[in-house]
Amino acid sequence: MGEVIHGVHLESHWRREALRTNLWLVPTLEVLLALGLFFGTWSLDRAAYRGAITLPSWVISGTADAARQILASIAAALITVVGVVFSIMIVTLTLASTQFGPRMLRTFIRDRTTQLTLGTFVGTFVFAMLALISIGPASHGDFVPHLSITVCMVLVLVDLAVLIHFIHHIATSIQLPRVIASIAADLSAAIEAGAGEPEWEGGTERGPSAEELTDRLDTAGAAVPAPASGYLQFVRHRTLVRIATELDAVIRLDHRPGHFLVQGHQLATVWPPEAADAAARSFARAHLTGSSRTLTQDIAFAVDQLVEIAIRALSTAVNDTFTALTCIDWLGEGLCRIAADWHPNPVHRDAEGRIRLIAAPVSYERLVQRAFEKIRQAAHGMPAVLIRQLDALAEIMVGTTGEEQCAVLLDQAAMIDRLSAETVTEAADREDVHRRYLAVLAAHASRAER
Numbered sequence: 195m196g197e198v199i200h201g202v203h204l205e206s207h208w209r210r211e212a213l214r215t216n217l218w219l220v221p222t223l224e225v226l227l228a229l230g231l232f233f234g235t236w237s238l239d240r241a242a243y244r245g246a247i248t249l250p251s252w253v254i255s256g257t258a259d260a261a262r263q264i265l266a267s268i269a270a271a272l273i274t275v276v277g278v279v280f281s282i283m284i285v286t287l288t289l290a291s292t293q294f295g296p297r298m299l300r301t302f303i304r305d306r307t308t309q310l311t312l313g314t315f316v317g318t319f320v321f322a323m324l325a326l327i328s329i330g331p332a333s334h335g336d337f338v339p340h341l342s343i344t345v346c347m348v349l350v351l352v353d354l355a356v357l358i359h360f361i362h363h364i365a366t367s368i369q370l371p372r373v374i375a376s377i378a379a380d381l382s383a384a385i386e387a388g389a390g391e392p393e394w395e396g397g398t399e400r401g402p403s404a405e406e407l408t409d410r411l412d413t414a415g416a417a418v419p420a421p422a423s424g425y426l427q428f429v430r431h432r433t434l435v436r437i438a439t440e441l442d443a444v445i446r447l448d449h450r451p452g453h454f455l456v457q458g459h460q461l462a463t464v465w466p467p468e469a470a471d472a473a474a475r476s477f478a479r480a481h482l483t484g485s486s487r488t489l490t491q492d493i494a495f496a497v498d499q500l501v502e503i504a505i506r507a508l509s510t511a512v513n514d515t516f517t518a519l520t521c522i523d524w525l526g527e528g529l530c531r532i533a534a535d536w537h538p539n540p541v542h543r544d545a546e547g548r549i550r551l552i553a554a555p556v557s558y559e560r561l562v563q564r565a566f567e568k569i570r571q572a573a574h575g576m577p578a579v580l581i582r583q584l585d586a587l588a589e590i591m592v593g594t595t596g597e598e599q600c601a602v603l604l605d606q607a608a609m610i611d612r613l614s615a616e617t618v619t620e621a622a623d624r625e626d627v628h629r630r631y632l633a634v635l636a637a638h639a640s641r642a643e644r
Contacts, residue, residue: 224313526586
């Protein structure tokens, strides 16, 4: 039961991310709100025109020509401001992407402030245009929607406040520490969302073991081809379990979210082989592919984003060591959380306790390698970067739970120490790096004594 709830939570998390990473959903909702608000005020204006109600004294009054001029000016100003502001934003983000990497633009697209600002301006523009076209001749002279015009003026004041906040937000959000911290927050959310599906709670485990099924899949399994090319974004594990149960088969995924699939190439393996064709026909409803990676089941994506910023900062064209150090700090924090909270379960069982799906989650070793190796390779002769990496490894070592995880960290620390000995020319700097390496060894020894 817990595994089902976890799967539902992951899918809802993926859907929220998919809906959030666009610039049309929030503006569309705000336009719909503007439509509802206009028809509400227009109904009251019509009632006031017929004499059924009396509008308050603070409602703006005037002739039809004056109303048309006011609304036309507001609409023209709004659409101009929208064009100018978002042109400036695109230029700013284009320049920022050269330093952060092109994948960082996704972070700004999913930003709620950007979406709300666009929606507020477009919604006010739609409201002003509707109020403008509602002015016209009627049975008792020209109909002028005085309340709607007043509300439109209030919306303009709201737009000004939103514009000021938007400018402040853009000016602060493109600063490197904020960008790096936001990516780290995405990594933490991805770790929490995919902390590891709970073990099967249905009772007695039945059927062959995972090792035995793996041998059968290797020797007699049939390949299931990928139906389309693209990045594997999301896998519905419970759907695959149901498919395998209906076919009385076992499915092993050969790719995990974040991998690029080539149409016609192997996506999964099925045993017994005669079930492969039926499984292939059902796979379309069990996984999703797209043109880009997502964070829901692919926590390595956030690690790669931080690493990309770090190695760009270490390039000779940028030469920004402090940005790389900030990325290393957040990578260390993320790996501390992964060591403590993230324990993926590759085996999925049906209601009777039989293994039906063997997934391919990213390993802890691979995550550590992704977080440290490219930065280490770009840090030749940079003792400050090597020292910070060793400090991060010492912090991670404190919260590491398994000896295999410790071995991975020790391997990385040893490679950093060897790189320092080979590329750092100053003896005092080499000694500083080596002391940090000894601190990692001491943290491992202290953990072993506990």
